[in-house]
Amino acid sequence: MSTVVLAVAGGHKTQSIVDACQSDESKKVLVVGYTISSQEELARRIHQGRVRTHAEVTGWFSFLMQHLIRPYLPLLYPGTHLTGLNFDGDPGRYATGLARFMDHDGRAYKLHIAKLAYEVMKASQGAAMDRLGRIYEEIFIDEVQDLGGWDLEIIEALLTSPIQVTMVGDLRQALLDTEARDPKNSGFRGEKLINWFLAMENKNLLKIEHRPTTYRCNQAIAKFSDTIFEPTLGYQATQSASPESHSHSGIFTVSEELAAQYQATFNALCLRHSVSSGRALQLPFLNFGVAKGKTAPHVLIYPTQTIRTFLATRTPLDGRAACGLYIAVTRAQHSVAFVTNQPVQGLTDWHDDVRE
Amino acid sequence: MIKRVTIRGYRIFRDLTVTPDPEVNIIVGDNESGKSTLLEAVALGLTAHVDGRWAGEELNPYWFNQELVRDYFAGYANGCTEPPPEIEIELYLDSTASELQRMRGVHNRLGEDCPGVKFRISLDPDYSAEFDDYMSSPGRPDILPTEYFSVSWRDFGDAPMQRQVKGLGVSFIDSRTLRSKAGVDYHTRQILSSFLEPKQRAAISVAYRMSRHDMTTSALTDLNERIATEGESLHDRQIGLTMDQSARASWESDVIPQVGDTPFAMAGQGQQAAIKVALAMRRSSTVTSFVLIEEPETHLSYSSLQRLVGRIKKLAGAQQLFITTHSSFVLNRLGLDKLLLLRGNQICRITDLSQDTVGYFKHLSGYDSLRLVLANRLVLVEGPSDEMVFRRGYYDARQVYPEDAGIDVVSMNGLSYRRALELCALLDRDAVVIRDNDNIAPAELVDDVSDLLSEQRHLIAGDPAAGTTLEPQLIRANGVAAMSKILSLRAQDDPMTWMHNHKSEGALRVLMTGEDVKMPQYLSDAIALLS
Numbered sequence: 109m110s111t112v113v114l115a116v117a118g119g120h121k122t123q124s125i126v127d128a129c130q131s132d133e134s135k136k137v138l139v140v141g142y143t144i145s146s147q148e149e150l151a152r153r154i155h156q157g158r159v160r161t162h163a164e165v166t167g168w169f170s171f172l173m174q175h176l177i178r179p180y181l182p183l184l185y186p187g188t189h190l191t192g193l194n195f196d197g198d199p200g201r202y203a204t205g206l207a208r209f210m211d212h213d214g215r216a217y218k219l220h221i222a223k224l225a226y227e228v229m230k231a232s233q234g235a236a237m238d239r240l241g242r243i244y245e246e247i248f249i250d251e252v253q254d255l256g257g258w259d260l261e262i263i264e265a266l267l268t269s270p271i272q273v274t275m276v277g278d279l280r281q282a283l284l285d286t287e288a289r290d291p292k293n294s295g296f297r298g299e300k301l302i303n304w305f306l307a308m309e310n311k312n313l314l315k316i317e318h319r320p321t322t323y324r325c326n327q328a329i330a331k332f333s334d335t336i337f338e339p340t341l342g343y344q345a346t347q348s349a350s351p352e353s354h355s356h357s358g359i360f361t362v363s364e365e366l367a368a369q370y371q372a373t374f375n376a377l378c379l380r381h382s383v384s385s386g387r388a389l390q391l392p393f394l395n396f397g398v399a400k401g402k403t404a405p406h407v408l409i410y411p412t413q414t415i416r417t418f419l420a421t422r423t424p425l426d427g428r429a430a431c432g433l434y435i436a437v438t439r440a441q442h443s444v445a446f447v448t449n450q451p452v453q454g455l456t457d458w459h460d461d462v463r464e
Numbered sequence: 465m466i467k468r469v470t471i472r473g474y475r476i477f478r479d480l481t482v483t484p485d486p487e488v489n490i491i492v493g494d495n496e497s498g499k500s501t502l503l504e505a506v507a508l509g510l511t512a513h514v515d516g517r518w519a520g521e522e523l524n525p526y527w528f529n530q531e532l533v534r535d536y537f538a539g540y541a542n543g544c545t546e547p548p549p550e551i552e553i554e555l556y557l558d559s560t561a562s563e564l565q566r567m568r569g570v571h572n573r574l575g576e577d578c579p580g581v582k583f584r585i586s587l588d589p590d591y592s593a594e595f596d597d598y599m600s601s602p603g604r605p606d607i608l609p610t611e612y613f614s615v616s617w618r619d620f621g622d623a624p625m626q627r628q629v630k631g632l633g634v635s636f637i638d639s640r641t642l643r644s645k646a647g648v649d650y651h652t653r654q655i656l657s658s659f660l661e662p663k664q665r666a667a668i669s670v671a672y673r674m675s676r677h678d679m680t681t682s683a684l685t686d687l688n689e690r691i692a693t694e695g696e697s698l699h700d701r702q703i704g705l706t707m708d709q710s711a712r713a714s715w716e717s718d719v720i721p722q723v724g725d726t727p728f729a730m731a732g733q734g735q736q737a738a739i740k741v742a743l744a745m746r747r748s749s750t751v752t753s754f755v756l757i758e759e760p761e762t763h764l765s766y767s768s769l770q771r772l773v774g775r776i777k778k779l780a781g782a783q784q785l786f787i788t789t790h791s792s793f794v795l796n797r798l799g800l801d802k803l804l805l806l807r808g809n810q811i812c813r814i815t816d817l818s819q820d821t822v823g824y825f826k827h828l829s830g831y832d833s834l835r836l837v838l839a840n841r842l843v844l845v846e847g848p849s850d851e852m853v854f855r856r857g858y859y860d861a862r863q864v865y866p867e868d869a870g871i872d873v874v875s876m877n878g879l880s881y882r883r884a885l886e887l888c889a890l891l892d893r894d895a896v897v898i899r900d901n902d903n904i905a906p907a908e909l910v911d912d913v914s915d916l917l918s919e920q921r922h923l924i925a926g927d928p929a930a931g932t933t934l935e936p937q938l939i940r941a942n943g944v945a946a947m948s949k950i951l952s953l954r955a956q957d958d959p960m961t962w963m964h965n966h967k968s969e970g971a972l973r974v975l976m977t978g979e980d981v982k983m984p985q986y987l988s989d990a991i992a993l994l995s
Contacts, residue, residue: 136562179569179621180577189571189622232570235577239621242565 110266110273111315112252112305116346117333117438118324118403121276122146125248126153128274129163137163138244140171142251146401150250168255169193169218172225175240176262177216180232189214193221222258223290229265237269244271252277253301257292260304267313280337280434283397298427299341320344324403324441326352332359332444333437338424354405354442360458361419362408367391367447370408370458376445377404379436386410386447396432399439407440409433410447419452465784466506466754468556470573473529473549474508475501482811485802486558487780490795491788492837493806499788502806503636503756506786509553509583510634510754512617512625519617523585523610527551537606540599548595548608551585556620563631569621580620581632588614631753637740638758652728652740656721672715676707734763738772741779755783761791773797792834796825805837805891814890821883831879836887839872841994842895844884847875849971850898850934854990856975857983861991871994881923885916894920898990900933901925906986922993926986935963937984938974950979 115121129137139154141147144167151165166174178190185206191214199208199217209224210216216224229236247266249255252275255263266273282298296304308314320343322330330346337343362370367389371378380386380393393410394402411419414429425433437444451457465486471477476498491499508514514522525533532549539546554572557564557579567579587595591612598609617625637652657665688704721728723735731739737760760776761769773794779785780798789795795803801822805812825833836842843866845851851873858866866873876884881897888895901909906925913923931937939947939959947959951973963970974981983991 174621174623178623179571181622182570182575186575232577235568239565239568242560242568243562 109315110275110313111317112275112277113317113319114302114305115276115278115319116322116330117278117281117435118322118350119278119319120323121278122150122153122250122401124276125150125250125274128246128248129154133162135162136243136245137248138171138246139163139165139248140168140250141165142168142254143400146250149401168249168259169221172221172262173216175243176225176236177221177228179239180228180236183231184228191215193218220290222262223292226258226261226265229262237265237271240266241270246272246274249273249275250277251281253279253282253298256297256301257290257294260293260296264308264313267308280333280343280431281400283400283428283431283435298431299337302341318344321347321349322438323349325438326350326357326442328358329437329440329442329444333434335422336418336425336430336434336437338426350441352442356406357442358444359455360443360445361448361450361452361455362445362458363449364389364447365449366458367408370445374406374408374443376406376408376443377402377439378408378410379439380410381412381415381432385412389447396436400435402439403441404439405441406443406445407436408445408447409436415446416448416450419446419448419455420450465558466555467558467578468554469502469506469509470552470554470556471502471505472552473532474505474551474553475527475529476809477501477505478529478531478809480809480811482804483813484784484786484804485813486784488785488798488802489787489804490798490802491786491804491806492790492795492834494838497806498809499806500758502804503758503786503788505553506555506754507634507636507756509555509581510632511628512583512615518615519583519585520615523613523615525608525610527585527610528608533606533608536608548587550587551583553583554580555583556580557632559631561631563629566623567619567621567625567629569619571618571620571622578620581625582616582618582620584616584618585613586616588612633752634754634756635752636756636758637737637760652721652743653716656743657716668715668719672718680706732763734765734768737763738768738775741772741775752783755779755785757785757787759788759790761789761794766793769793770797790834792832793829795837796829796831796833800825800833800887803837807838812891814887817886817890821886824880824883828879831877832874833887835872835874836884836893837891839874839893841871842888842893843871843873843990843994844876844881844895844897844899845873846898846900846934847877847967849967851875852968852971852975853934853938853983854898854987856981857987858991858994860981860983861988866994869994882913882916885913885921885923888921889916889918892920895922896990896993897921897923898987899923899925901928903928903932922990924986924990924993926984930984934984935967935970936960937986938981939963941982941984946979946982950974950977950981952977 113121113124125139129139139150141150147165147167154163154165173190173193181188181190188206188210190210194211194215194217197211197215197217198219199211209220249263254277263273263275279299279301282301293304305314305316309316325333325346325348327348330348334343334346356374368391370376371391377399378391378393379396379399382395386393389410391408409415412429414425415433417423418425418433424430445458446452446455466484467486469482469484471480476496480502482502491502493499508519512519528549528551536546536549552573556572556574556576557567559565559579564579567581568577570577572580572582595609595612598604598612619625660668684705684707691704692702721739723731723739728736728739741757741760757776760772764772769791776785776787777798787794787798799822801814801817801819803814825831843854845854854873855865858871862869881899885895885897899909905928909925910917910923917923926937930940942950944959948957951959951962951970953959953962
């Protein structure tokens, strides 16, 4: 039975794939990562010190092109060849047929690539999945929360194939969206993907496994991160398995005036929503999206207005705002600080004379 | 294994499709019919290499089908704008192995979903302007400028092939290869090196380098000292000799196989051929899936050939074999049903030959079945004396001997007519069978094999009233006195008794005589059929 493992940030998601690949090296395995940095990380860790592992690492788009589109494309559009990926191109709203999917050089538009893969797969009448099933016994998909739209149709086809599919991800980190425009499966975007997994579970195609243990954040941060989302979404409370060892731990506020000093004192990782936030401060900020996958002992966050409201009212956030904040907070092992001049109830305001 | 080969525009083949046997394929045909070209094409599709070099670096205008090239230039002269000729070789594979399933897709001419390889040589679009310039330049020869062509080697999934795929290994055994300077031809070297583990190769390479270095420091030292003292006038810096340590001086060209105490290249050609086959056999089937053998009979005596064919038979099954041959022995022993007959750009495979008949020819392995297979028009006769008399009759009627008219007269020598006709029928050969009547009415004899006869295949026998065999029929046709004269017999000899005791001598005299010879009616009928 195929499985989706929904783990919290710092839940050793990538490590579980690495371990699975190394436990049976004769198994023909494909590992699909989403971002290039995650593919590199997966490949490095899986092949570390191993000569003969059969695991192959690829990206989601490469996977669609290599195994679904390219071999059977002529069945949908006779005589056409796929030459590559058009990453930024847009065929326009009214393009139809082949022109909607491919540019004049035979490159597939990233924008509609999953739809194209789905159409080709359908045209192959099962051949594409049969071929795949003879090449790989198991397929791992990392960061599954980043998939949506037509991607889900392809995953459903995988789930009904004899291939064992293991997906790992954290719906609370759904910041990337592969196809924002196509309305297909729009009800399952972002953290609502859980409903799609539940539907698959109802069809007996998938088993959902929750892993609420974090090996990164301490309990205080874990608890704080749980409050970001609506309790009705049904996430289990995060358990910290991190050995607490730092003298500066917990959730803090820091005034704008002291932010630079705070950063210097704790060498904190500075995070912001986007380039437009925190411009007044001369700090080495990273955007939330880019920080994904990173770990830091201490984190300093420049809050957006939405986050400020959240801090004041503690009303849960939703959508991308929730995901962004969740990613930012859960980078930290020991402490999280928000840059704000307003006192926040329940958080300690940091001064240079505060010495724990 | 390969389930279909299509070759378009390569050498003699304009458009050829072969559906080979999964185990053994014996390719026969006249000289120049394309037997070796077929093996070459298979090897090209599997490796995209020619003698160890990437096909793109070896492009040759004469790889293109010359008919197509001629048509193209003729068309161009008449203002036709057809694209220039291309070469395309497709190998359709039948395998569920995971390595080969990666090569699966529908990018082939038939749009069939299976693993496979497509090798193609076509005009490189980047050079189309240069090509147009070439074509329109005055006084250019009618030769394709292959500099402007490029090679593409992709699988049926449309992915470029990078290297030799596991599961598609090929051993090419060419007994005809002349001794090369290196002692071992490229294909044999390939087979040999596949026995070595990478570590062993590295160890040999290091030892070899050290021994060359030793040579510089020992034997060459005295010489270098002498040059140093005497050669100061040569150049302002010291000159000396050293062993070449560059990649060219690799052990691979200096290490050669040895048979007993004899270097491989010095061994007999027959032995070389036997060793090449033995080596190819030892390669495990994971390394080699296809074995291509060119004319294994070359340089081999009958008994060595028998041993070799025995080995080849063992190869079959684990590997798919393609063998070209001119030897009926090889054909009979490996099974007539494995025959691929090349003739005039067409290929014909016998798939419906009864196992019974296949076994029959296996046991009669000395029989020249290849003549039946290769002949244009066949006349099958009982034995050598019938053959000679028939030739005489044919010559008298047509003023040429049958062989000069493209007719092959073959003695059956006891081979069953039915078996021979079965083979002819499957190959759709024109044939006339001339047989003794054994005191049976000809109509009855015809009836026995009527299922194998047609407008092009006839069975003819003499009227039993005129005698059961050739000799009485001849005497009946000519009369005793004339027959005595034809045979130059003494007065006391009875032609009937004498001919019975001297069958082939009598036939020879009929063939050579200056006297007029009347043919028995059934032989005249047969000759008439061959108009």
